[in-house]
Amino acid sequence: MDISIDPRLSEAARLGNIDAFYALIQEDSYMLDRIDQIPFVHTPLHIAAHEGQIHFAMEMMNLKPSFARKLNRDGFSPMHLALRNGQIKLVLRLLKTDKDLVRVKGREGMTPLHYVVTMGNSNMIIQLLEACPECIEDVTVLNETALHLALKNDQIEAFNLLIGWLQKNRRKGAFVLEKKVLNWKDNDDNTVLHIAASKGLHQELELVLDSFLSFNIDVKAKNSHGLTALEIIQNVQRQAVTSAEDDSTATKIKRLKKKVQKYExxxxxxxxxxxxxxxxxxxxxxxxxxxxxxxxxxxxxxxxxxxxxxxxxxxxxxxxxxxxxxxxxxxxxxxxxxxxxxxxxxxxxxxxxxxxxxxxxxxxxxxxxxxxxxxxxxxxxxxxxxxxxxxxxxxxxxxxxxxxxxxxxxxxxxxxxxxxxxxxxxxxxxxxxxxxxxxxxxxxxSTNYKELINLRKALRGGRNAGIAERFNWLQSFM
Known part of the structure; x- marks a missing residue:
């Protein structure tokens, strides 16, 4: 099958010429339908998004909404292309038409939110999160969240912004969402704590630990090298023993073996x-x-x-x-x-x-x-x-x-x-x-509490974690 589109249609999209487009439709009414059948194709909407032709792009969205979710042969959706070329107005119009376009995964599982996070575009991060809060849960093919990407690409301002948004989120399910994202592990079993610790970002680590659900953060989580965030900070070098039981698993096994009490x-x-x-x-x-x-x-x-x-x-x-x-x-x-x-x-x-x-x-x-x-x-x-x-x-x-x-x-x-x-x-x-x-x-x-206190001390050079912070357990009752 010929996967190329009519050059005249490409030119009409590039120039945003709607009259020329409808002249082509009069010649071939099934032109857009044939394009839609191609799995990976550079649609007229891709071209319009690349060039910032808002009027033409909205016309395509009206006629063929499915084009907005198609990937071209490079693995980009129209919104990806618009972001790559700085067509912010067009991105906002696409967002207003369909907020779920933020969750379209392109090359390597990158969503538009992932892309703007790697660029460090704070204004667009806010726009995307406000339009579709659920997009912060999306992960790449390497199991990376937007927070992972921000740290790995040294976009510290973007990371702080994402943490602030999570902590101030008042929507339904905010507790579960915050706990899920902060404890999420990538392909190397690194949470955001591990990455921040490996980069020496102590201020960002404290920001995470000051989360509204600080005691729901798994500070004892180990990455693929068998290290916790605290051990990374202390430069403890040791190999992961795959056969060793995890502390939390061992605790569960011990609890399950115990006799069930009457109150239980x-x-x-x-x-x-x-x-x-x-x-x-x-x-x-x-x-x-x-x-x-x-x-x-x-x-x-x-x-x-x-x-x-x-x-x-x-x-x-x-x-x-x-x-x-x-x-x-x-x-x-x-x-x-x-x-x-x-x-x-x-x-x-x-x-x-x-x-x-x-x-x-x-x-x-x-x-x-x-x-x-x-x-x-x-x-x-x-x-x-x-x-x-x-x-x-x-x-x-x-x-x-x-x-x-x-x-x-x-x-x-x-x-x-x-x-x-x-x-x-x-x-x-x-x-x-x-x-x-x-x-x-x-x-x-709990061992998680002791690890949390030790981690805070390590971040502060061994100084006491503070009396007020020792009573943060009150947050667990909110």
């Missing part, structure tokens, strides 16, 4: 139960738990039977079934005289103060116990259902729990029961601090 069985069971629930079932369960939480909280505001409207110290009664005091009807489950001693001993003596429930201590305790169990379990199930969400989004449930036990403390008919509620309210207050403390202990004992 519960966690595994809950995780499996959640995984087997459909999206519809999860939504329905979430609605039910929300309704239960609302109903239970309402009872802490309006308990059954109501509350005392005024202090009622005198317990004289006139009706044995419905005893009254100061013309106020008491609860019909008033303890018999033989039970009052036990009630006062275990639950405390009724205060009958204004604002407290008219329920007797025993009845209130039963009511409180059932309500509190239901309330706490509903919050627990809600937390499991929303386990994929950031913990801070569950803050309203946390404050609702505190409010519930405070309200039940105010309603309590005796001082002892009020103190019980205050105790559980205090437990609710301490929950996030205990979770953060457990997280801090877990992080501080």
């Amino acid at each position: 069985e519960l966690c595994i069971w809950l995780a499996r139960a959640r995984a087997n629930m459909s999206a519809e079932m999860l939504n329905a369960t979430l609605v039910v738990t929300a309704l239960v939480i609302t109903a239970i909280y309402q009872t802490s505001i309006s308990p059954p039977g109501g509350v005392w409207q005024a202090d009622n110290i005198n317990s004289s009664t006139s009706d044995p079934l419905f005893p009254t005091s100061n013309n106020v009807t008491l609860h019909f489950l008033e303890e018999k005289s033989e039970d009052k001693f036990i009630s006062k001993h275990l639950m405390g003596e009724e205060s009958r103060k204004a604002g407290t429930t008219i329920l007797t201590p025993f009845v209130y305790f039963d009511f409180w116990l059932l309500n509190s169990l239901t309330f706490v379990l509903s919050i627990f199930f809600t937390k499991i259902i929303l386990s994929d969400f950031p913990p801070f989004l569950l803050a309203p449930l946390y404050f609702l729990g505190i409010s519930y036990f405070l309200s039940m403390a105010i309603l309590a008919p005796s001082a002892i029961l009020s103190k019980v509620n205050i105790f559980y309210m205090g437990c609710f207050v301490l929950v996030p601090y205990l979770v953060m403390l457990a997280g801090a202990l877990r992080v501080s004992k």
Whole structure:
């Protein structure tokens, strides 16, 4: 098959002559279709992109959008050619027509973003990232990301720009994207940490380590030579032993061999139960738990039977079934005289103060116990259902729990029961601090944390990594 195109069409594209182009179409209506069937061809759009003929290029995009994704025999798309020849306006017009053109891979898997990164064109980097944020995930045939290419081509400003964009990205999936890109390995298993370390770019290394997810960066990752970034900095020369177990793998093996504890069985069971629930079932369960939480909280505001409207110290009664005091009807489950001693001993003596429930201590305790169990379990199930969400989004449930036990403390008919509620309210207050403390202990004992601290010290000539940086584990809870 003749892969050349009509010289008159090439000339029309070079000059941006749309009238001449349509004159050729009148002679041969299938001209563009035949070109489109050729796998690698220098289309009229390639020619227009090379020459910066915006009007003609947009006409081609309108008639044959597929031309924009075709590679010529040199392995370049129209956008690649426009970038190589500095046709920035045409690139922006192509980008506005189809943002995914940024992800078209040309020669050696290079995308337009990869190309502008190697050139160090900061303005175009921003334009491409804003148009198509996903393009930062694309890799070359050598498994290099845009960050790898920036460092390997000594485009430090471009690298700093890409890191800054990752750290300030607020789009959906930003956490996952940042972790993925910063830990990505090229064909030699080098992450951006390895490359920056090998080039002595300590400032850029610190910039990466100051990432929002610093403790999700695998600082213990080894390249094909068996070296971590820290070992490269310290000029530790050693050969990689391919048969040696990686520390992280050895840790996993050790953990899997350990006997499953009771609390782990519960966690595994809950995780499996959640995984087997459909999206519809999860939504329905979430609605039910929300309704239960609302109903239970309402009872802490309006308990059954109501509350005392005024202090009622005198317990004289006139009706044995419905005893009254100061013309106020008491609860019909008033303890018999033989039970009052036990009630006062275990639950405390009724205060009958204004604002407290008219329920007797025993009845209130039963009511409180059932309500509190239901309330706490509903919050627990809600937390499991929303386990994929950031913990801070569950803050309203946390404050609702505190409010519930405070309200039940105010309603309590005796001082002892009020103190019980205050105790559980205090437990609710301490929950996030205990979770953060457990997280801090877990992080501080991890080998990745120790490597991170040692790497920071190496970057600063052995000086302390800083107290504030030792508490960066708080970021892991965001």
